[in-house]
Amino acid sequence: xxxxxxxxxxxxxxxxxxxxxxxxxxxxxxxxxxxxxxxxxxxxxxxxxxxxxxxxxxxxxxxxxxxxxxxxxxxxxxxxxxxxxxxxxxxxxxxxxxxxxxxxxxxxxxxxxx
Amino acid sequence: xxxxxxxxxxxxxxxxxxxxxxxxxxxxxxxxxxxxxxxxxxxxxxxxxxxxxxxxxxxxxxxxxxxxxxxxxxxxxxxxxxxxxxxxxxxxxxxxxxxxxxxxxxxxxxx
Numbered sequence: 083x084x085x086x087x088x089x090x091x092x093x094x095x096x097x098x099x100x101x102x103x104x105x106x107x108x109x110x111x112x113x114x115x116x117x118x119x120x121x122x123x124x125x126x127x128x129x130x131x132x133x134x135x136x137x138x139x140x141x142x143x144x145x146x147x148x149x150x151x152x153x154x155x156x157x158x159x160x161x162x163x164x165x166x167x168x169x170x171x172x173x174x175x176x177x178x179x180x181x182x183x184x185x186x187x188x189x190x191x192x193x194x195x196x
Numbered sequence: 197x198x199x200x201x202x203x204x205x206x207x208x209x210x211x212x213x214x215x216x217x218x219x220x221x222x223x224x225x226x227x228x229x230x231x232x233x234x235x236x237x238x239x240x241x242x243x244x245x246x247x248x249x250x251x252x253x254x255x256x257x258x259x260x261x262x263x264x265x266x267x268x269x270x271x272x273x274x275x276x277x278x279x280x281x282x283x284x285x286x287x288x289x290x291x292x293x294x295x296x297x298x299x300x301x302x303x304x305x306x307x
Contacts, residue, residue, distance in 0.1 A: 086239075113293060125285070125297040137293055173239060183228050183289030187240040 084108070086188035088174050094194045100162040103191045106155055107176030115185065116149055116159050117173040125173075131157065132179050164195045198223045198290055202298035209276055210306050217271040217301045219286035224264045226288045231260050231271050234283045234300070243284075244271070276305045 087106040095101055107114050116128040129139040131151045139149070146165070151157040161168055171190045177183065199222045209215050219229070228247045232240040244253045244260040246269070252261040259272040269286055285300040 115293075115295075124299045127295070130293050132293060175240075179293060183291075183295065184230060184242060184245050185240075185287070185295055186242065187232075189239040192237075 086174055086176050086186055088172075088188035088191050090191055091189060092192045092194075094196065095164055096196050097165055098163045099195075100160065101164045101168075101193060101195075103159040103172050103174075103193070105157045105159070105174030105188060107157070107174070108186055109155070111176035111178055111186070112154070113177045113179040114151060114157050115175040115177075116157070117175065119171045119173060119190070120169075128159070128172075161193075164193075166195045169193055169195050198226075198288060198294075198296045200286060200288055200296050200298040202284075202286060202301050204301060205299065206302040206304075208304045208306065211276060211278060213276050213305075214272070214274050215276055215303070217273070217284050217286075217303070219269040219271070219298055221267045221269075221288050221296075223290070224267050225290065226264065227291050228289045229260075229262055229269050230287045230289065230295075231258075231269075232285045232287065234285060236282075240285065273303075276303075278305045278307045281305050 089104045115130040118126045128141045129149045134151045149159045171192050173190045175185045175187045177185045201220045203218045230245045231243045246253045246262040257274040262269045283300040283302045287297045
C-alpha cells in the first residue's frame with residue numbers, strides 16, 4: 083500500500099514565482115492536512131480538508147497561500163507570489179476522520195525561494 | 197489552548213543505554229497521543245499511537261505510556277542503537293481534526 087505521495091521533493095525558485103506543491107493521500111483516507119516545518123517554528127498546520135472540503139484554513143499565513151482538493155486523491159498547495167520567508171519543508175498528511183486520529187505523513191517538499 | 201512540550205530538546209547517549217523521552221500537554225481532553233520519528237530530510241514516521249483510554253503501547257524496543265490526568269507521556273527506548281538517532285515528536289489529537297505537535301527531541305546514539 084503506497085503511503086502519502088508528495089511532489090516535487092525539492093523545489094528551488096526565485097522570489098515572485100508561483101509554486102505548486104502536490105499531494106496524493108492514502109487511498110480511503112478522508113482527511114488531508116498541509117503542514118509547514120521550519121527550524122524556528124517547528125510543525126505548523128496550514129489547512130486541513132475533510133471529504134475534500136476545507137475545514138479550517140486559519141493556519142494559512144497569507145493570501146499568497148491557497149490550497150485545493152478537487153477530489154479524494156489529489157490536493158495542491160499553491161504559493162503566489164513566493165517569498166524567501168516561505169522557504170521550508172511542506173508536508174502533506176492524511177488520516178481517517180472520526181477514527182483514531184492517526185496521521186500518516188508524506189516525505190515532504192523542500193522549498194527554497196531565492 | 198493546547199500546548200505540547202518535549203523535554204529534553206536534545207539528548208546524546210552511548211549505544212546500549214535505555215532512555216526516556218518526555219512529552220507534556222496542557223489540556224487533558226485528548227483523544228489520543230502519537231509518537232513519531234523523523235530522520236533528517238525525511239517525513240514523519242508513526243511509531244506508536246495511544247488512545248486516551250489506554251495506558252501504554254509497545255512496539256519492539258519502544259514503549260510509550262500515557263497519563264492523561266497529569267498531561268504526560270513518555271517514550272522508552274530500550275538498548276538504544278545508533279540507528280535510533282533521529283528526532284522524536286509527540287502529538288496530541290484533540291478532536292475536530294486538530295493534532296498539536298511538540299517541537300521534538302533530537303536523539304543521538306553514539307556507537
